[in-house]
Amino acid sequence: MTARHPEILIIGAGIVGAAIAYRLAVRGANVMLVDEARAPGCGVTGRAFGWINIINGTPTHQNYPLWQRALDAYGDLRQELPHVLQAARPGALVWKATREETEDFGRLRQDAGEPVKLLDRDALSRLEPRLRHPPDLAVFSPQDLALDPAALARSLVAEAVKAGASTRFGQPVSAIETVAGRATGIHIAGEMIAADTVVLSAGAGVGRLAADLGIEIGLQSSPALLLRYGCSAPVVGHILKTPRVEVRQAPDHALLVAKSWSPDADADRSRKIGEAMLSVLQEEFDLPDGVTLLAAEVGVRPMLADGMPRLGYLPGVSGVYLAVGHPGVILAPLLGTLAADEILNGKATGLTASLASGVNAL
């Protein structure tokens, strides 16, 4: 089939929109990427923990094969653009409340084909010497990556621009224009920009834009908290998920902790949780002096009840392509490739079944 080169307008320069823009642009499409923020990765992508893994997936869940393909897509990206993943750190360590639970967890992952190893206390202490209370047993997943999702979004947008994409930041898209059931462009800052295809990758913002078209996509906004601590020295070399804390360390030594968050909680609570987690870090790790809470930010994760992303043309309005789902950082390079294959070459993503079942006319 001959590839078409349509005018494609992508709404949302989070990790998902950035990956789609990059993939479309390097394949020669005429792409424009727009975002209401001033730079790529300022939505929930800028508050993500940045753990690329399958170890948190459920082997029996329908999204598990997708996560496996997503890890392969990161491998492809690393080959193509080694510099964008240069700062990514490999390896995660996970343990549960009891040795038996950790062992069961590790065996489940091994039975699913994941290359995990069970490590005893001595081996764990060699990997993470600043742990104060290493458990008897931990599961080591060497293929996992820790990366900065906002930096990756910025790099992908920069690569898209190098390949000819244009960008427009700092103004919200107020509506998608349609004529006789077909999208013809977007409205932004009182201006209409025409396009053959509009890609809706606006994260938690897709619900409102789709609703304006009379379509309910069933998005559930799921907030989570990212805590960032200033730290002057290396503390952990891998991602650690323990019964008390999920933590990693950035290349500038900042310690990042991900926490669940209740939608009903007030903003003050985020700093209180941040201070409480600092005590946990002090109990669990040999920290240098002067570790302080820098930021406690809530991000709204765009999730669907069935745990599957939505990737494909919206039914009911032609020319609108929906790309949203969780975990977006893990899935983004794969979604970028699948979306480009479908938009440019008409190759079905295999994800339209979930799209059809999860989308309703309002």
Ligand SMILES: Cc1cc2nc3c(=O)[nH]c(=O)nc-3n(C[C@H](O)[C@H](O)[C@H](O)COP(=O)(O)OP(=O)(O)OC[C@H]3O[C@@H](n4cnc5c(N)ncnc54)[C@H](O)[C@@H]3O)c2cc1C
């Ligand atoms: C604490 C925490 C930890 C997380 N950890 C992980 C993790 O380890 N791994 C993982 O895979 N995922 C993780 N996530 C989830 C991850 O952050 C999201 O799945 C992912 O970032 C979604 O990316 P996105 O591009 O769809 O959305 P976004 O990053 O929100 O991008 C959407 C963009 O659209 C723009 N936009 C919205 N509406 C409009 C409009 N009307 N006009 C113009 N622009 C608009 C926004 O400004 C935004 O930049 C975590 C999330 C949180 C909060």
